[in-house]
Amino acid sequence: QKAEWAQLVDRKTVSQDGHHVELAANIGSPQDLAEVIAHGGEGVGLFRTEFLYMGREDFPTEEEQFQAYKQVLEKMEGKPVVIRTLDIGGDKHLPYLNLPEEMNPFLGFRAIRLCLDQQELFRTQLRALLRASVYGNLKIMFPMIATLEEFRQAKALLEEEKEALQRSGVDLSKPFEVGIMIEIPAAAMMADVFADEVDFFSIGTNDLIQYTLAADRMNERVSYLYQPYHPAVLRLIRQVIEAGHAKGKWVGMCGEMAGDPIAIPILLGMGLDEFSMSASSILPARQQIGGISREMAAKEIPQILGMSTSQQVEDFVTNRFAHMN
Numbered sequence: 001q002k003a004e005w006a007q008l009v010d011r012k013t014v015s016q017d018g019h020h021v022e023l024a025a026n027i028g029s030p031q032d033l034a035e036v037i038a039h040g041g042e043g044v045g046l047f048r049t050e051f052l053y054m055g056r057e058d059f060p061t062e063e064e065q066f067q068a069y070k071q072v073l074e075k076m077e078g079k080p081v082v083i084r085t086l087d088i089g090g091d092k093h094l095p096y097l098n099l100p101e102e103m104n105p106f107l108g109f110r111a112i113r114l115c116l117d118q119q120e121l122f123r124t125q126l127r128a129l130l131r132a133s134v135y136g137n138l139k140i141m142f143p144m145i146a147t148l149e150e151f152r153q154a155k156a157l158l159e160e161e162k163e164a165l166q167r168s169g170v171d172l173s174k175p176f177e178v179g180i181m182i183e184i185p186a187a188a189m190m191a192d193v194f195a196d197e198v199d200f201f202s203i204g205t206n207d208l209i210q211y212t213l214a215a216d217r218m219n220e221r222v223s224y225l226y227q228p229y230h231p232a233v234l235r236l237i238r239q240v241i242e243a244g245h246a247k248g249k250w251v252g253m254c255g256e257m258a259g260d261p262i263a264i265p266i267l268l269g270m271g272l273d274e275f276s277m278s279a280s281s282i283l284p285a286r287q288q289i290g291g292i293s294r295e296m297a298a299k300e301i302p303q304i305l306g307m308s309t310s311q312q313v314e315d316f317v318t319n320r321f322a323h324m325n
């Protein structure tokens with residue numbers, strides 16, 4: 001099987017009936033790129049920038065960040081690179097931020113909430129991203145968006161920094177997209193409204209599942225409720241894809257589910273455009289997708305969404321698509 005995968009490194013990802021989807025990789029630092037390229041990643045679907053801030057005594061400077069972003073963009077040679085702004089909080093701590101303990105960190109002061117409050121921190125990152133934007137195919141993504149106001153505020157700060165940099169003579173002539181993660185059920189439900197204002201969605205199922213089923217993704221005692229194939233989760237995902245497509249926006253997924261062989265036929269059938277996963281999952285996923293007809297998978301979606309339990313979905317997909325794995 002390893003030999004078959006190796007042949008797929010330089011190929012595009014195409015379903016059996018000829019539809020191209022993009023298989024991208026999740027990374028935490030520029031060092032991860034060697035593996036992405038070795039496994040034939042068609043882009044970076046999620047650069048988790050918080051790792052630039054972790055394991056150190058103080059914030060990374062604008063220049064340090066600029067260098068990291070530029071390096072990733074250049075190494076990917078024009079392939080799409082989605083860089084997510086700081087998603088700290090929840091399970092990821094920054095000791096030097098000195099934030100008070102919270103009762104429910106996953107429902108608390110994290111990600112975009114923190115960035116909109118600590119604006120200097122956020123603006124520094126935005127400037128680094130803007131300056132890097134001319135070195136490749138950058139897409140900027142905001143995490144943990146719950147409301148339209150949050151997106152508008154974040155975008156306004158980005159515009160402010162862009163204008164300030166341009167006034168000081170920095171070249172920002174290359175256009176870039178600005179999108180959001182859909183990882184909060186409220187945002188998934190309102191995807192049609194967001195779709196008017198964003199350039200793309202990337203569905204963060206790691207969080208979307210925990211918030212939909214109210215089951216802490218770190219708590220083993222409730223892990224039985226952490227159900228990626230639960231019809232509630234699948235209906236939300238379908239709704240987001242349809243809402244994006246209705247307004248001509250592409251929709252990706254960067255949660256673990258995007259590389260899951262049981263989820264892949266469902267996501268392909270729903271029309272997901274981009275699947276972002278750990279580098280080691282890319283070639284197996286490319287091979288699997290090559291064996292699935294997207295049109296046929298699409299025909300199964302209404303039945304799957306009408307199912308009652310996660311187990312039912314899992315059994316159905318396992319049987320229906322078994323020969324395609």
Ligand code: PEP
Nearest residue numbers: 183204205206207254255
């Ligand atoms: C997600 O929530 O699915 C996601 C990709 O973000 P993270 O795992 O970094 O929270």
Ligand code: MG
Nearest residue numbers: 183204206207
């Ligand atoms: Mg998340």
